Amino acid sequence: MYWVRSIFNHLKTQRKIPPVQKVVNSNSMILNQSYRFISQLDESDKIIQELCKNDAELEKKLRILMLEVEVMRQDGRYAPNSLNTNQWQHLMTLHSRNQRNNYLTYLWKTEKARENQKAKKEARRKEFEESKPEENKEFPDDLLYGLTHQALFLRIRDQSINNFDNYRALQAIKYGQPVVIDCSYEEHMVLRETVNSAKQMTFVFGDNRIHKDPFDIHMCNVNLRGDFMKQLRRNIPSLEEPWFPLNIHTKSYLDIFPKDKLVYLTPHCREELTKFDHDAIYIVGCMVDKVNNEPLSLAKAKRDGIKMAKLPLDRFLEWAPGSKKNLNINHMIPILSDLKISGDWEFALRHIPRRKLMETKILAMQKKIKNNALLKEDIFRNLSLKSKVKGFSLKEKKLRSRKSLYDDDNV
Structure with missing residues (x-):
């Protein structure tokens, strides 16, 4: 009840807009704040009309949420300065206050990261403009070569490189080996995971089209009206253009490809993929x-009655304890691409993040021990305590294990 009371008290205070004469006579900062508040009211009214569509209950709920977010801003808690229509719509679906706080904190961090990136970019631009170009002329008639001077080569535009990569992806659609991205798990993910999966799919498309031998990517079981496709359209604005080199299907892969060629890659099965099959999908x-x-992918592969396999990670890598062996799709597709052209597992598995490997954990622990002597003593003390098993030290345990039935003590 406390937060409801604070919202209504805030409503009474914020609805009192100062008169024009007092604003003009006061400082210009108060004038800017009043204009900003009026503009926020106009934007909120537009969002309410767009989302609620003359529904009184939805409008009441949305206004309370807007006041709750404004109270969080005034109290100094984590809340973004502006929210768009999709973010308000998702905020209305969250029932608990803890979920709303977590989502607003995530939006606030994203907003601050963009502001910091923009500030760094502006600082680099000013530094580049203010810095004077170095002129190392041996003679006055010498020509200078560099970014702000003459160049030996013709400049290749970004659009030309983009067209070249898209042409390579179009060739893969006609001649390349197909690979399927199963997009039927949207109902098992929360919104943040769905946004992350769409980001991974964007990386998959970009990494595949610049490869020497790209795949013919088919996205199957796609919900065109789901959150995954909404986010993917934001990441790739030209996704639904007729020339775009990506196959998007609402059908299942069983309706498109022969069943005997399909192989589902899941980390939960027992069979390992020992050799890359160029005829498999x-x-x-x-x-x-x-x-x-x-293990949703394992269950789905069993329901569909198709082959299953997993990558032989334990054969070639020493996995760190506690690290999951579930790889992202932006790791799986480059691994398969390198394995297709080389057949070398050690070369293909270089795309796995180093943080999942035991070697990285050992190097990090060595760095901590080197910089902190007290931590080193604590680690060795814990190891000495763990080495004692059933009241015997490690040395006594070795001596007892060497004894046999023919020792004098045992007779």
């Missing part, structure tokens, strides 16, 4: 499973 599940750790 590999399926990779597009899912971020930070919340849901159930």
Whole structure:
């Protein structure tokens, strides 16, 4: 009840807009704040009309949420300065206050990261403009070469490089080996995981089209009206253009490809993929499973009755304890691409993040021990305590294990 009371008290205070004469006579800062508040009211009214559509209950709920966010801003808590229509719509679907606070904190961090990136970019631009170009002329008639001077080569525009990469992807659609991205796991993910999966899919498309031998990517089981496609359209604005080199299907992969050639890559099965098959059609599940750790891909492959396989990670890598062996799709597709052209597992598995490997954990621990002597003593003390098993030290345990039935003490 406290936060409801504070919202209504805030409503009474914020609705009192100061008169024009007092604003003009006061400082210009108060004038800017009043104009900003009036503009926020106009934007909020537009959002309410767009989302609620003359629904009294929805309008009441949305106004209370807007006041709650404004109270968070005034109290100094984490809340973004502006929210768009999609963010307000998602905020209305969150029932608990803890979920709303977490989502607003995520938006606030994203907003601050963009502001910092913009400020750094502006600082670099000013530094580049203010810095004077170095002129190292041996003779006055010498020509200078560099960014602000003459160049030996013709400049290749970004659009030309983009067209060249798209042409390579179009060739893969006609001649390349197909690979399937299964997009049927959207209902098992929260919004943040769905946004992350769309970001991974964007990386998959970009990495695939610049490869020497790209795949013919097919996105199957796609919900065109879901959050995944909405975010993917934001990441790739030309996604639904007729010339765009990506296959998007609402049908299942069983309706498009022969069943005997399909191989579902899932980390939960027992069979390992020992050799790359150039005639097979590999399926990779597009899912971020930070919340849901159930073997959904294994269950789906069993329901569809198709082959399954997993990458032989334990054969070639020493996995760190506690690290999951579930790889993102932006790691799986480059691994398959390198394996296709080289057949070398050690070369293909270089795309796995180093943080998942035991070597990285050991190097990080060595760095901590080197910089902190007290931590080193604590680690060795803990190891000495763990080495004692059933009241015997490690040395006594070795001596007892060497004894046999023919020792004098045992007779």
